[in-house]
């Protein structure tokens with residue numbers, strides 16, 4: 001059985017197909033929780049994988065998918081890069097993740113549900129020598145477990161890890177649901193280096209993402225419920241964060257709205273997910289548990305603030321050069 005799983009994973013990795021941009025980006029598979037990484041002239045888009053048979057059945061998410069593009073218009077579809085149960089201590093639930101490169105290694109921070117010895121959602125970290133994998137658990141245990149934070153009673157308050165590496169090499173992990181939190185990581189990328197701190201972000205729900213442009217830090221996050229994307233700005237990774245308002249409105253037909261921001265070949269892009277994939281014969285349409293990743297160009301104002309995202313059906317039509 002184990003061998004079979006490995007074999008099908010290798011087969012999936014070998015299989016790639018090319019699709020052209022439109023929104024949602026991919027219509028042959030349900031994708032969610034985009035986490036984009038720019039590396040060596042290429043965009044690596046890691047996504048969750050919605051497999052719920054119906055929008056009345058809660059999330060069924062077992063693995064994470066990978067798509068790549070050299071121009072933001074043409075996308076190569078790869079197979080799954082990892083399953084939640086590749087973490088031996090995890091039960092399943094491959095929720096939002098984040099990939100980052102450090103010193104030639106690729107670290108994949110993931111949300112998963114922990115086995116019953118430490119119940120609740122947890123954060124794991126896997127590592128590989130290439131952005132395609134193969135990924136293996138970097139610690140053999142969770143980096144964050146539910147018992148480590150007590151700010152909210154729910155057992156899904158330690159989800160959605162997002163990494164930011166400072167220019168001096170310091171690494172921070174942002175994460176959380178209902179209470180936004182961050183913690184410094186050691187240089188080895190797989191251990192905490194200090195206490196977990198909280199941040200003040202209005203109407204925070206989940207899906208933190210931190211990026212820096214010029215001398216401004218930005219934290220974008222899902223706010224309210226159903227979710228919009230809001231953002232705050234700061235001059236330091238430690239805040240104070242100044243609330244700047246709504247960046248993206250409710251995304252069609254989905255209560256969640258999980259974003260990812262990149263700069264690539266001189267342009268800025270905003271990934272998000274919607275529930276707007278139309279039905280196909282024999283297949284229920286997209287919706288709250290059957291989501292699909294989309295992307296738009298993102299534009300900054302001269303004062304560093306970000307213009308409201310304009311969600312489109314066309315997506316990105318001009319190839320990045």
Ligand code: FUB
Nearest residue numbers: 033095096206207256258
């Ligand atoms: O995809 C499962 C969960 O839904 C993610 O972890 C959240 O950010 C929300 O998108």
